[in-house]
Amino acid sequence: MTLINGVSKEHIEISDRGFQYGDGLFETIEVRNGQPVFLERHLDRLNSGCRRLSITPVDHALLSIEAKELCKHSEQSVLKIIITRGSGGRGYRQPDVIQPTRVLSLHPFPDYPDVYKEQGIVARFCHTRLGLNPALAGIKHLNRLEQVLARAEWNDPEIQEGLMLDINDHVIEGTMTNLFYIKNNMLYTSSLELAGVAGIMRSIIIELAYNHDIPLIEHTFTKDELLSADEIFICNSIIGIWPIKQIANTHFPVNLKTRQIQIWLDRYK
């Protein structure tokens, strides 16, 4: 089910700059009991992405109405919202007047087994590196070739996520998730100044840590630092929090801290 600028259809103009240049943004939102979860946060991030890319912001209330309408009969699914700069222009130059395109689509919720959340998943390090790009870092934009290349590296169904380093050998995130680790009761996550996506679930976990007096450090770290962690977990808006139980040959316990944050998150939802 797809709404393009409020109309039910499945096709977009070739001239749309989302197709021509990846000139746009997206959000992936959990739908539960007919409601898009954390919708306001996702719409706020869309707006701030629009500001960073100088895309005309789409009316918040309109998006909210369309999103709720699309989701109201769905028990559990995934809502994807794509906003592009709009259609046309001469090459990279946009027209003086341009109307953003909004695409809202509903997708089946992935059937992840409960053991991922409860007992943790297996991750690997990807060979594909994230480039360094301060102008685009943090934004959930449509230029996602790096993630596509990284996700194509493995087929093994035992491996649920690939972790990506940037070209400076810093671990940044998973192909579809943000990354946290715990060491000596401190919580750590990657700095996203030069690469990576600032996820909604990441921001919620940072808030939960703050509210519960867990010291949190956002910094750059290497593979070796990560592998010396006490606990590791990944997160996004669809999976919530998954502990990592194994990266390559290194095993990690799923311990109290990760469980505690999972419980806080469930309550917060």
Place this chain on the structure above:
Amino acid sequence: MTLINGVSKEHIEISDRGFQYGDGLFETIEVRNGQPVFLERHLDRLNSGCRRLSITPVDHALLSIEAKELCKHSEQSVLKIIITRGSGGRGYRQPDVIQPTRVLSLHPFPDYPDVYKEQGIVARFCHTRLGLNPALAGIKHLNRLEQVLARAEWNDPEIQEGLMLDINDHVIEGTMTNLFYIKNNMLYTSSLELAGVAGIMRSIIIELAYNHDIPLIEHTFTKDELLSADEIFICNSIIGIWPIKQIANTHFPVNLKTRQIQIWLDRYK
């Protein structure tokens, strides 16, 4: 006029990975007297781009037939070919079997005045920096937000191109062109190991220089090195070669070397 997978239409599936992730490649080709100019070179580059991104290559002969058919009644225009990985997949992960999408479209030839070619153009330096990304450098892929942001920086019709630096302060290219300069009878162009697009016209100029015993150096250089050049020019498949007569307050002569390369190019065509 647009052909999508051989059928005349103007819309593409929302699920196309070109729209979802910028997961594809493109070529911009001059059409003159009913013929796409340097078509074989463009199709070869498409193929090598497909190999780098692990996109199933599209049948060369089929693309060539479609391109020629689309262009045969056009005196002068621009042919754009977009190849995407195809439709579908679960998130970044592509389906096991996937058919690339090919989009061929014909556009009016831009009405650039002859003085640009003859007397040179005015360029500026863009604030938007190119990120460093060895995995994607050189490829004419669909992840083009950097160029969109850079091209949005100016509206002054007196300025025809913006030059982009990478985050290491090296001058790489124009928003839509590659860059060459001449100093002490040597020809220089930017190395594209970490950023930039390896243009067809760039490769032709490198060949022309080789065939005419002009020493050419591909390297990294700063703004100051560029501004100390004897002559500067930019190139792409649509404009051919435009001398740069001015960058900010620095003026450059349009001298013999650039003229000579323009003449070689005209003959080569």
